Amino acid sequence: MKKMDSVKILNARVLNGSLDEMMEISDEAIKSREQIFGTGINLNQLYLMQNNHSFAKAIENAVLCPPDGTPIMWIANWMGKPLKQKVVGPRVTLALCELAARMHYKVFVLGGKDGSAEKALDNIKNMYGDFESEYYCPPFGFEKDEQETAKIVKLLSDSEADILLMALSAPKQEIFVEKYRREFGIPVIFGAGIAIDYYAGRIKQAPEWINKGGMEWLYRMVQEPKRLFERYIVHDLPTLMSMRKWAKQYKKGEITE
Numbered sequence: 001m002k003k004m005d006s007v008k009i010l011n012a013r014v015l016n017g018s019l020d021e022m023m024e025i026s027d028e029a030i031k032s033r034e035q036i037f038g039t040g041i042n043l044n045q046l047y048l049m050q051n052n053h054s055f056a057k058a059i060e061n062a063v064l065c066p067p068d069g070t071p072i073m074w075i076a077n078w079m080g081k082p083l084k085q086k087v088v089g090p091r092v093t094l095a096l097c098e099l100a101a102r103m104h105y106k107v108f109v110l111g112g113k114d115g116s117a118e119k120a121l122d123n124i125k126n127m128y129g130d131f132e133s134e135y136y137c138p139p140f141g142f143e144k145d146e147q148e149t150a151k152i153v154k155l156l157s158d159s160e161a162d163i164l165l166m167a168l169s170a171p172k173q174e175i176f177v178e179k180y181r182r183e184f185g186i187p188v189i190f191g192a193g194i195a196i197d198y199y200a201g202r203i204k205q206a207p208e209w210i211n212k213g214g215m216e217w218l219y220r221m222v223q224e225p226k227r228l229f230e231r232y233i234v235h236d237l238p239t240l241m242s243m244r245k246w247a248k249q250y251k252k253g254e255i256t257e
Helices: 019-032 043-051 051-062 070-079 090-102 117-129 146-159 172-184 195-199 206-211 216-223 225-251
Strands: 006-009 012-015 038-041 107-111 133-135 163-167 188-191
Touching: 006 070, 012 043, 019 090, 019 188, 019 206, 038 172, 043 051, 043 070, 043 172, 043 225, 051 172, 070 090, 090 107, 090 163, 090 195, 107 117, 107 146, 117 133, 117 195, 117 225, 133 146, 146 172, 163 172, 172 188, 172 206, 216 225
Parallel strands: 038 188, 107 133, 107 163, 163 188
Antiparallel strands: 006 012
Protein backbone atom coordinates (compact mmCIF):
# COMPACT_ATOMS: atom_id res chain seq x y z
CA MET A 1 0.00 0.00 0.00
CA LYS A 2 1.19 3.50 -0.81
CA LYS A 3 2.41 5.40 2.23
CA MET A 4 2.07 9.12 2.77
CA ASP A 5 4.66 11.35 4.35
CA SER A 6 3.93 12.26 7.95
CA VAL A 7 5.20 14.42 10.79
CA LYS A 8 5.16 12.81 14.23
CA ILE A 9 3.69 15.10 16.87
CA LEU A 10 3.69 13.32 20.23
CA ASN A 11 2.08 9.92 19.51
CA ALA A 12 0.41 11.01 16.27
CA ARG A 13 1.77 10.48 12.79
CA VAL A 14 0.14 13.53 11.22
CA LEU A 15 -0.24 13.06 7.49
CA ASN A 16 1.63 15.50 5.28
CA GLY A 17 -0.26 15.30 2.02
CA SER A 18 -3.49 15.99 0.21
CA LEU A 19 -7.04 14.78 0.64
CA ASP A 20 -6.77 13.01 -2.73
CA GLU A 21 -3.80 11.01 -1.45
CA MET A 22 -5.80 10.01 1.62
CA MET A 23 -8.59 8.74 -0.61
CA GLU A 24 -6.08 6.76 -2.71
CA ILE A 25 -4.82 5.05 0.45
CA SER A 26 -8.39 4.39 1.61
CA ASP A 27 -9.39 2.91 -1.74
CA GLU A 28 -6.33 0.64 -1.72
CA ALA A 29 -7.15 -0.53 1.81
CA ILE A 30 -10.71 -1.44 0.85
CA LYS A 31 -9.61 -3.33 -2.25
CA SER A 32 -6.92 -5.25 -0.35
CA ARG A 33 -9.06 -5.58 2.82
CA GLU A 34 -6.12 -4.20 4.79
CA GLN A 35 -7.40 -2.30 7.80
CA ILE A 36 -6.43 1.32 8.44
CA PHE A 37 -7.90 3.77 10.90
CA GLY A 38 -7.41 7.26 12.21
CA THR A 39 -8.91 10.58 13.19
CA GLY A 40 -8.25 14.26 12.60
CA ILE A 41 -5.51 15.57 14.90
CA ASN A 42 -6.24 18.84 16.66
CA LEU A 43 -5.34 20.46 19.98
CA ASN A 44 -7.89 18.42 21.87
CA GLN A 45 -6.27 15.21 20.62
CA LEU A 46 -2.85 16.47 21.73
CA TYR A 47 -4.28 17.25 25.17
CA LEU A 48 -5.82 13.77 25.40
CA MET A 49 -2.60 12.08 24.29
CA GLN A 50 -0.87 13.56 27.31
CA ASN A 51 -3.65 12.73 29.77
CA ASN A 52 -5.21 9.45 28.60
CA HIS A 53 -2.94 6.43 28.13
CA SER A 54 -5.54 4.36 26.25
CA PHE A 55 -6.17 7.18 23.81
CA ALA A 56 -2.44 7.76 23.28
CA LYS A 57 -1.96 4.06 22.51
CA ALA A 58 -4.80 4.10 19.99
CA ILE A 59 -3.37 7.14 18.20
CA GLU A 60 0.08 5.56 18.15
CA ASN A 61 -1.38 2.76 16.01
CA ALA A 62 -3.40 5.06 13.72
CA VAL A 63 -2.28 5.89 10.18
CA LEU A 64 -5.13 8.01 8.81
CA CYS A 65 -4.49 11.18 10.84
CA PRO A 66 -4.82 14.47 8.93
CA PRO A 67 -3.93 17.86 10.47
CA ASP A 68 -7.38 18.98 11.63
CA GLY A 69 -6.86 22.57 12.62
CA THR A 70 -4.62 25.57 12.06
CA PRO A 71 -2.80 25.13 15.42
CA ILE A 72 -1.47 21.77 14.19
CA MET A 73 -0.01 23.59 11.19
CA TRP A 74 1.62 26.10 13.57
CA ILE A 75 3.13 23.33 15.71
CA ALA A 76 4.63 21.60 12.67
CA ASN A 77 6.12 24.92 11.56
CA TRP A 78 7.61 25.48 15.03
CA MET A 79 9.17 22.02 14.75
CA GLY A 80 10.78 22.97 11.46
CA LYS A 81 8.64 20.38 9.65
CA PRO A 82 5.91 22.34 7.88
CA LEU A 83 2.85 20.47 6.68
CA LYS A 84 1.66 20.97 3.11
CA GLN A 85 -1.97 21.67 3.93
CA LYS A 86 -4.67 21.47 6.57
CA VAL A 87 -7.16 18.65 5.95
CA VAL A 88 -10.06 18.98 8.37
CA GLY A 89 -11.89 15.90 9.64
CA PRO A 90 -15.33 16.84 8.26
CA ARG A 91 -13.86 17.16 4.77
CA VAL A 92 -12.30 13.68 5.10
CA THR A 93 -15.67 12.33 6.20
CA LEU A 94 -17.34 13.85 3.15
CA ALA A 95 -14.61 12.58 0.82
CA LEU A 96 -14.97 9.03 2.16
CA CYS A 97 -18.69 9.15 1.40
CA GLU A 98 -17.93 10.52 -2.06
CA LEU A 99 -15.53 7.59 -2.56
CA ALA A 100 -18.29 5.20 -1.45
CA ALA A 101 -20.72 6.66 -3.99
CA ARG A 102 -18.16 6.50 -6.80
CA MET A 103 -16.83 3.01 -6.06
CA HIS A 104 -20.06 1.45 -4.73
CA TYR A 105 -18.71 0.92 -1.21
CA LYS A 106 -20.81 0.53 1.92
CA VAL A 107 -20.62 3.04 4.78
CA PHE A 108 -21.56 2.41 8.41
CA VAL A 109 -22.04 5.42 10.71
CA LEU A 110 -21.77 4.70 14.43
CA GLY A 111 -22.91 7.48 16.75
CA GLY A 112 -24.16 11.03 16.33
CA LYS A 113 -27.18 12.57 17.95
CA ASP A 114 -30.52 10.79 17.47
CA GLY A 115 -31.49 11.14 13.82
CA SER A 116 -28.24 12.82 12.78
CA ALA A 117 -26.70 9.84 10.98
CA GLU A 118 -29.79 9.20 8.85
CA LYS A 119 -30.16 12.89 7.97
CA ALA A 120 -26.45 13.35 7.25
CA LEU A 121 -26.37 10.30 4.98
CA ASP A 122 -29.44 11.52 3.09
CA ASN A 123 -27.89 14.97 2.59
CA ILE A 124 -24.56 13.54 1.44
CA LYS A 125 -26.26 11.15 -0.99
CA ASN A 126 -28.11 14.11 -2.48
CA MET A 127 -24.69 15.66 -3.14
CA TYR A 128 -22.78 12.67 -4.53
CA GLY A 129 -25.27 9.97 -5.44
CA ASP A 130 -26.52 6.90 -3.65
CA PHE A 131 -24.40 4.33 -1.83
CA GLU A 132 -25.19 1.48 0.53
CA SER A 133 -25.23 2.58 4.15
CA GLU A 134 -26.17 1.57 7.65
CA TYR A 135 -26.14 3.42 10.96
CA TYR A 136 -26.62 2.93 14.67
CA CYS A 137 -26.73 5.44 17.52
CA PRO A 138 -25.75 3.64 20.74
CA PRO A 139 -27.13 4.75 24.10
CA PHE A 140 -25.05 7.01 26.33
CA GLY A 141 -22.56 5.03 28.37
CA PHE A 142 -22.68 2.01 26.06
CA GLU A 143 -18.94 1.44 26.49
CA LYS A 144 -19.59 0.42 30.12
CA ASP A 145 -22.27 -2.09 29.11
CA GLU A 146 -20.79 -5.42 27.96
CA GLN A 147 -24.01 -6.58 26.29
CA GLU A 148 -24.45 -3.35 24.35
CA THR A 149 -20.80 -3.34 23.31
CA ALA A 150 -21.05 -6.94 22.11
CA LYS A 151 -24.19 -6.01 20.17
CA ILE A 152 -22.37 -3.14 18.44
CA VAL A 153 -19.35 -5.26 17.55
CA LYS A 154 -21.66 -7.88 16.02
CA LEU A 155 -23.57 -5.20 14.09
CA LEU A 156 -20.33 -3.93 12.62
CA SER A 157 -19.02 -7.41 11.86
CA ASP A 158 -22.28 -8.46 10.16
CA SER A 159 -22.57 -5.20 8.20
CA GLU A 160 -19.80 -6.08 5.71
CA ALA A 161 -19.15 -2.36 5.48
CA ASP A 162 -16.11 -0.97 3.71
CA ILE A 163 -15.96 2.31 5.62
CA LEU A 164 -16.82 2.96 9.27
CA LEU A 165 -17.40 6.55 10.36
CA MET A 166 -17.20 6.93 14.13
CA ALA A 167 -19.27 9.80 15.52
CA LEU A 168 -18.84 9.12 19.24
CA SER A 169 -16.35 11.93 20.03
CA ALA A 170 -12.82 11.60 21.36
CA PRO A 171 -11.46 9.73 23.24
CA LYS A 172 -14.35 7.24 23.29
CA GLN A 173 -14.36 6.48 19.56
CA GLU A 174 -10.61 5.93 19.26
CA ILE A 175 -10.41 3.70 22.34
CA PHE A 176 -13.37 1.64 21.10
CA VAL A 177 -11.77 1.18 17.68
CA GLU A 178 -8.39 0.17 19.09
CA LYS A 179 -10.03 -2.42 21.34
CA TYR A 180 -12.46 -4.02 18.87
CA ARG A 181 -11.43 -3.21 15.29
CA ARG A 182 -9.83 -6.63 14.71
CA GLU A 183 -13.13 -8.29 15.60
CA PHE A 184 -15.28 -6.42 13.10
CA GLY A 185 -12.61 -6.12 10.41
CA ILE A 186 -13.91 -3.08 8.49
CA PRO A 187 -11.04 -1.86 6.23
CA VAL A 188 -11.28 1.92 6.64
CA ILE A 189 -12.22 3.46 9.99
CA PHE A 190 -12.25 7.20 10.58
CA GLY A 191 -13.21 9.26 13.62
CA ALA A 192 -15.79 11.57 12.08
CA GLY A 193 -16.71 13.21 15.39
CA ILE A 194 -18.86 16.31 14.92
CA ALA A 195 -18.94 15.95 11.10
CA ILE A 196 -22.12 13.89 11.15
CA ASP A 197 -23.97 16.67 12.99
CA TYR A 198 -22.53 19.18 10.50
CA TYR A 199 -23.91 17.32 7.50
CA ALA A 200 -27.20 16.68 9.25
CA GLY A 201 -27.53 20.47 9.48
CA ARG A 202 -27.65 20.52 13.28
CA ILE A 203 -24.41 22.48 13.75
CA LYS A 204 -23.13 25.18 11.41
CA GLN A 205 -19.63 24.91 9.96
CA ALA A 206 -17.39 27.94 10.16
CA PRO A 207 -17.05 29.99 6.96
CA GLU A 208 -13.83 29.47 5.02
CA TRP A 209 -12.40 32.87 5.98
CA ILE A 210 -12.72 31.93 9.66
CA ASN A 211 -11.07 28.54 9.03
CA LYS A 212 -8.15 30.18 7.25
CA GLY A 213 -7.60 32.48 10.22
CA GLY A 214 -7.49 29.55 12.63
CA MET A 215 -10.56 30.74 14.52
CA GLU A 216 -12.92 27.87 13.80
CA TRP A 217 -12.74 26.90 17.50
CA LEU A 218 -14.25 30.25 18.50
CA TYR A 219 -17.05 29.87 15.96
CA ARG A 220 -17.92 26.47 17.43
CA MET A 221 -17.68 27.67 21.02
CA VAL A 222 -20.17 30.46 20.34
CA GLN A 223 -22.64 27.79 19.20
CA GLU A 224 -22.03 25.45 22.17
CA PRO A 225 -20.47 27.57 24.95
CA LYS A 226 -21.37 25.32 27.90
CA ARG A 227 -20.01 22.18 26.30
CA LEU A 228 -16.90 23.63 24.67
CA PHE A 229 -15.61 26.31 27.06
CA GLU A 230 -13.66 23.85 29.20
CA ARG A 231 -12.24 22.06 26.16
CA TYR A 232 -11.07 25.15 24.29
CA ILE A 233 -10.15 27.54 27.09
CA VAL A 234 -9.19 25.32 30.01
CA HIS A 235 -7.49 22.52 28.03
CA ASP A 236 -6.62 23.56 24.48
CA LEU A 237 -5.06 26.99 25.03
CA PRO A 238 -2.58 25.74 27.67
CA THR A 239 -1.87 22.76 25.40
CA LEU A 240 -1.00 25.11 22.56
CA MET A 241 1.43 27.01 24.79
CA SER A 242 3.10 23.84 26.04
CA MET A 243 3.32 22.46 22.49
CA ARG A 244 5.01 25.65 21.33
CA LYS A 245 7.73 25.06 23.91
CA TRP A 246 7.92 21.35 23.00
CA ALA A 247 8.19 22.11 19.27
CA LYS A 248 11.01 24.61 19.79
CA GLN A 249 12.90 22.07 21.90
CA TYR A 250 12.35 19.51 19.17
CA LYS A 251 13.70 21.87 16.53
CA LYS A 252 16.83 22.46 18.63
CA GLY A 253 17.33 18.71 18.94
CA GLU A 254 16.74 18.74 22.69
CA ILE A 255 14.00 16.11 22.31
CA THR A 256 13.34 13.48 19.66
CA GLU A 257 10.27 11.72 18.32
